[in-house]
Amino acid sequence: MKTLALLALVPVTLAGCTHDTRVYPSLAPRAVERVGFAEPVRTAPKLVPDPALDAQIATLRAQLTKLADGFAGDARTAEAAASRARGAAAGSDAWLEAQTALAQLDDWRAQTGALLTDVESRAGDRAAELQPPYPALEALHDAVATEADRQGTTIDRLQDGLAKA
Numbered sequence: 001m002k003t004l005a006l007l008a009l010v011p012v013t014l015a016g017c018t019h020d021t022r023v024y025p026s027l028a029p030r031a032v033e034r035v036g037f038a039e040p041v042r043t044a045p046k047l048v049p050d051p052a053l054d055a056q057i058a059t060l061r062a063q064l065t066k067l068a069d070g071f072a073g074d075a076r077t078a079e080a081a082a083s084r085a086r087g088a089a090a091g092s093d094a095w096l097e098a099q100t101a102l103a104q105l106d107d108w109r110a111q112t113g114a115l116l117t118d119v120e121s122r123a124g125d126r127a128a129e130l131q132p133p134y135p136a137l138e139a140l141h142d143a144v145a146t147e148a149d150r151q152g153t154t155i156d157r158l159q160d161g162l163a164k165a
């Protein structure tokens with residue numbers, strides 16, 4: 001019996017002498033952990049004047065002025081037509097005249113939207129070339145977007161005052 005108990009203890013005692021052959025990752029700090037996680041200091045890119053882009057911006061700004069003036073003139077006409085059509089039934093002469101005037105305003109708004117797309121495309125092209133934002137182009141974008149919003153608000157306001165088709 002004693003011998004049997006001793007034989008049972010032999011594997012247990014030999015297990016303590018075995019060597020683990022598996023490889024475990026080191027717990028030492030890695031190279032990236034020694035560098036730190038702070039953002040690197042970056043200098044702002046120097047903005048270089050672009051005469052060709054400035055000329056394009058001037059042309060686009062003149063186009064925006066033309067579109068805004070054209071919309072404003074036709075908006076006065078549409079206001080008068082919408083005023084005459086208030087309370088008129090859908091399909092009446094006054095209502096049709098107001099709808100025609102609103103269609104002209106929609107044309108101006110579409111042209112302004114196309115101009116906005118053109119400006120955004122130019123800004124996107126600069127970004128694709130990893131160039132810094134161009135302040136004059138950003139200002140033009142804001143001006144065109146503001147005009148497009150104003151035009152949309154005017155059209156919606158006039159349309160809301162007319163009978164639904």
